Amino acid sequence: MENRELQQQVPGALFPRAVLFDLDGTLLDSAPDMLATANRLRDAQGLAPMALAQIRPHVSKGSRAMLAAAFPKLKTAAREAMVPLFLETYLQELGRHSVLFDDIETMLAALEADGAAWGIVTNKPEYLAREILPQLGWETRCAVLIGGDTLAEKKPHPLPLLIAAERMGLAAGDCVYVGDDERDIVAARAAGMPSIAALWGYRQDHERPAEWGADSVLESPAELLIPANWPQPLSSPGA
Template sequence: MAPSADPTAAGFPKAVLFDLDGTLLDSAPDMLATTNAMLAARGRAPMTLAALRPHVSKGARAMIGAAFPDVDVGEREGWVPEFLEHYGRELGRHGAPFEGVEAMLTALEAAGCVWGIVTNKPEYLAALLVPMLGWEDRCAVLIGGDTLPVRKPDPLPLIVAAERIGMAPADCVYVGDDERDIVAARAAGMPSVVALWGYRLPGDQPEEWRGDTMVEQPQALCDAGAWPSP
């Protein structure tokens, strides 16, 4: 996707890269259905959405651990493929973009800004989700957790995403709700936005992540003044 105007003239970044779960997409309801299917298969009571939500951005292993804290870590590791199989069936059935995300993306596009996704979700699952959300012709690049040999907090996925859209990392901004998102952006030389509307554990302290700015809701990013200067 090529920009139709100079977004910097309007005060927007040239390009924005987003985390997916907990940043663009409220996928916790899909993850809850997945987790509860695994609990039911083992004769256990279901989790609540409130109990699972803080763990979603930490990935499958964290969610399995939250659901089965009494099970040995090594045994839980073997359940990851089962989790992904269940999740593949629930994908896109219950979740939706966070309120304000579509308005934010529309504002970026209207300013001529290119945007894409860098997620730790397996690429094949992220690639299935993008058209479900109607973003297949809008998202300029998609990097999944297994697209490259490393994943966030390593900066390489962000660097490669910038390369694929023809941008220098310093001309992009990364938006994410997890500390590893901000660590990766800083290591990539990319300004960052902490998405405070996402998923966080009670002990997380986003003000200590050293993001360039923190934003409470996606709608705020419709305003060019809310973005950090590259």
């Protein structure tokens, strides 16, 4: 994927030349898979199932945050020891319950029709992210995939976004990053990449996306179908 040479394309008339996305909470509603994982672990300890609403705000924060929500009475060291089991169990539930957010597939098709390339930069371990792509039919469409363990750094460090742009043969300023977590926007700003904060994703009550510094803040994936809602790439003429 990321090592294949992208075809030379005329910059699109509507959308940016390239778009990078976070995965969970941005493209994919994976909270149901996470819930099934957490409840299997809870059941093994004789605990009642938790509700989707209890785990959903924590999904974008990673396995440790979800374990803290699922096992709030456990000490940090005990939860840390459960991370490998959580990931192993999640691999078994991967894609069984999750769905794309509304209008995501339509939006990706619109990008492709406009000549834009798109890829994924996620903090999910790369092997888990790669398992998802064939389930969605994205293995030949996604131009680059960077996971949380692909490089020496992960978001909010800018390195994953910089390397993703480099592997697509573009400057960071030629791309736009879309994510639902503050770390996504921090990473994009540090990389010099325009960004969109996705309000349809996973967010805790205290978080204020309007204060993250994104170039655009959108309520739903349908708004990504409107070219005017995309920030201007920094390296475009007149930017």
